[in-house]
């Protein structure tokens with residue numbers, strides 16, 4: 001059994017996997033390119049029931065005191081419709097708190113995270129990875145198996161498997177919460193979606209586009225104005241499209257965003273990060289097949305990648321919701337059905 005595991009990236013997936021492997025007696029080296037005190041992942045921080053269940057399974061209990069808001073309803077909008085959706089169970093979290101919790105669980109077991117070191121090269125034959133520190137010094141790390149948890153632009157994916165990750169740009173800003181409800185808006189103009197997610201005193205407002213050549217900044221600023229929000233400090237981050245899932249290549253395991261595991265029509269990645277961390281740890285501990293353990297999730301992501309287009313197509317959305325309005329079920333049931341069947345959104 002391989003015992004020395006190198007994990008590249010101390011985001012949610014890397015820290016969770018590090019914790020689970022350390023708990024199972026592996027020697028874990030966790031390397032993070034950013035300095036831990038400066039690390040702040042751009043994220044709406046919306047946690048679905050399935051992600052919450054994964055948190056519970058991975059860590060034994062859900063972390064206390066980090067959840068900011070609980071939502072029992074939300075608004076789903078298109079260019080023409082605004083549909084309130086009730087009886088849901090979502091919570092929001094600030095990613096700094098969630099990622100900090102996972103990392104702390106690892107360090108409480110004696111684990112060490114080497115921060116400020118960017119892994120630039122992985123020699124799969126010699127089983128040695130080379131990193132460059134902030135001070136330009138070279139560091140080498142040996143391993144039996146390597147876990148790539150280095151996010152949507154995964155450099156490791158290119159180095160190890162020669163595959164460029166498929167990711168799109170998203171924008172997000174932290175704003176003062178206005179009291180407006182949780183909101184998702186799908187539009188053809190963006191060929192993507194917007195979100196407004198309250199989290200205590202603050203809220204995350206953002207957008208992502210699968211279309212080419214969209215002016216994200218202008219679109220987001222218009223969306224903010226429509227909610228009466230003044231934005232400052234808009235930041236950008238890449239998010240996988242979900243179009244190219246890669247789970248394993250030789251001795252390298254790909255997890256979370258690095259694997260391309262995301263729900264394309266909703267951007268939900270926290271669930272996949274936690275699940276892939278748990279499955280990779282399980283596979284390594286029991287010499288099981290990680291790809292087989294994740295096969296169903298990978299298939300779902302690939303299917304949802306194809307069907308995401310429906311959410312951005314104005315003609316389809318308008319006619320589907322208008323037709324639903326005329327039935328006894330109404331548009332709310334139609335939206336819930338769509339979320340469940342096209343986003344695996346089990347809220």
Ligand SMILES: Cc1cc2nc3c(=O)[nH]c(=O)nc-3n(C[C@H](O)[C@H](O)[C@H](O)COP(=O)(O)OP(=O)(O)OC[C@H]3O[C@@H](n4cnc5c(N)ncnc54)[C@H](O)[C@@H]3O)c2cc1C
Nearest residue numbers: 009011012013033043044045046119150151256257269270
């Ligand atoms: C704007 C935005 C909003 C989102 N909102 C939600 C949401 O509301 N709910 C939800 O479920 N999901 C959301 N997601 C998706 C979710 O944030 C991701 O799927 C999740 O963070 C994946 O975690 P990860 O650990 O794989 O990647 P990351 O959190 O990106 O972690 C990767 C880590 O690897 C490090 N790294 C990168 N390269 C190297 C290297 N060469 N060497 C060493 N370290 C390296 C990075 O610094 C980083 O710390 C959102 C994503 C974005 C971009």
